[in-house]
Amino acid sequence: MKIGKILANVTILSLLLSNMGCGGSQSGQSSQQTDLIGGLGAALGMKQQKIDLLKKGVGVVQAMEPIGEEEEITLGEAVAVEAFSRFGGEYSNPAWTRYINLVGKTVAEVSDRPTLNYHFAILNSQEQNAFAAPGGYIFITVGLLKTLKNEAELAGVLAHEIAHVTQKHMLDAIRRGALMGSVSELSLTAMKQDPAMFSSVIDEMTDLLFTKGLDKDKEFEADVVGVEYAYRAGYNPRGLEDYLQTLAKEEGHVESKFFTTHPSTTLRISKIDSLLKDYSDIKSLPFLTERFHQYVKAG
Numbered sequence: 001m002k003i004g005k006i007l008a009n010v011t012i013l014s015l016l017l018s019n020m021g022c023g024g025s026q027s028g029q030s031s032q033q034t035d036l037i038g039g040l041g042a043a044l045g046m047k048q049q050k051i052d053l054l055k056k057g058v059g060v061v062q063a064m065e066p067i068g069e070e071e072e073i074t075l076g077e078a079v080a081v082e083a084f085s086r087f088g089g090e091y092s093n094p095a096w097t098r099y100i101n102l103v104g105k106t107v108a109e110v111s112d113r114p115t116l117n118y119h120f121a122i123l124n125s126q127e128q129n130a131f132a133a134p135g136g137y138i139f140i141t142v143g144l145l146k147t148l149k150n151e152a153e154l155a156g157v158l159a160h161e162i163a164h165v166t167q168k169h170m171l172d173a174i175r176r177g178a179l180m181g182s183v184s185e186l187s188l189t190a191m192k193q194d195p196a197m198f199s200s201v202i203d204e205m206t207d208l209l210f211t212k213g214l215d216k217d218k219e220f221e222a223d224v225v226g227v228e229y230a231y232r233a234g235y236n237p238r239g240l241e242d243y244l245q246t247l248a249k250e251e252g253h254v255e256s257k258f259f260t261t262h263p264s265t266t267l268r269i270s271k272i273d274s275l276l277k278d279y280s281d282i283k284s285l286p287f288l289t290e291r292f293h294q295y296v297k298a299g
Contacts, residue, residue, distance in 0.1 A: 067171050069116075069135075075174075076135025078202045079209065080119070083131055083139050086210060088124035091142040097122055099295040103151060104138060104158045110232035111159075112166045112225075120158065128247065131209055132161035134170050145296065147246060151288035154296075155233060156240030160226035167225060169218040173208055174201060216263040223272055236285040241272040 067075075084090060090097075097120075104120040118136035123129075126143040133139075138161045148154050164170065208214065223240065231237040248265040276282060 067134075067168075067175065072168075072171060073117075073135035075171075075201065075205065076133040076137045079133035079205050080121075080137040080139075082202065082206045083123065083133065083137075083210075084121075086206075087127075087129075087139070087141060091122040091124040093122065093142075096145070096296060100140065100145070100154065100158070103154055104162070107155055107159045107229050107233045107235075108136070108162050111162050111229050116165070118162070118165075128250075130157055130161050132164035132170070133205075133209070134165065134168070136165055138162065138165070148243060148292070148296070149246070149287075149289065150239070150242075151292040152230070152235045152239030152286065153243040154239070154292065155230045155235040156226065156237070157243055159229040159233075160222045160240055162229060163222040163225035164214070164218070167218075167221060169214055169222065170205060170209065172218075173214060174205060219263050220268070220271060223268055224275060227272060227275060231279060231285070234285065236282060236287050237279055238276060238282060239287065241269055241276065244269050244272070 100122065101120045105118055108114060108116070108118045113136075116136045118138065120138050120140070122145060123139050123141045125141040127141055128144040128147055130140045130144055131138070138158060140157060140161075144157065145154070148157070213219075227237045227240060230239055244265050248269065
């Protein structure tokens, strides 16, 4: 399937780091790696200071071990609470909430992590924005929802956010934060024993999500994977691009964190447009405008 193209683009470094976690116990492997580096360093005439730096690098790699699903959900719950706090709480419309959950979970079921328990909520903010927290917590503002024209656009936006979760973009950013020394271990036990560390991680995550934004490459990857998810779910995969076309008209005229936390909307549209050429049956796939109007526009 087309998704294979995406997964095949994993960097050599990522593969090497994950392979280093295979085989044998972690403690035994650590000792072997450290000894190997020390031995090679001595044989090559390296000074002890440089050997110590290389050994420290091995510990850094171990800090990048995947964060477990329990930890991921715990972190996601905390970020979700912060999202509600920053964006006016939940928008009170049970019918709309049920609708976006049906659409979102339809897309999530064909994602690469279908067994995760996804939660979709509408935030009470007129600003156009959408977020994804680890563990499957996904938010869309009422301002964005009211801007959409059909169900395919909604599915495309939610699929982009689901892709952030399935590709573990936020967790990857946090693991890289751990390399910088802010976090030594992201286990439930460690978080319970060190509330200050847990609070620091949540602060880092919310700052990344709501202020700084993810790396541009992560956003582009979420576009690519999200388009595929919407397609797998039976929607016209042009939905996300169509919404971005609407958003692009407001860029430079409307203040929104969306524009500072995401790459150029025009560039995203261009990349998605090129991608859509691979979908030969795109003209036969639905946008479901009438159903969207029935559930949202009439609400």
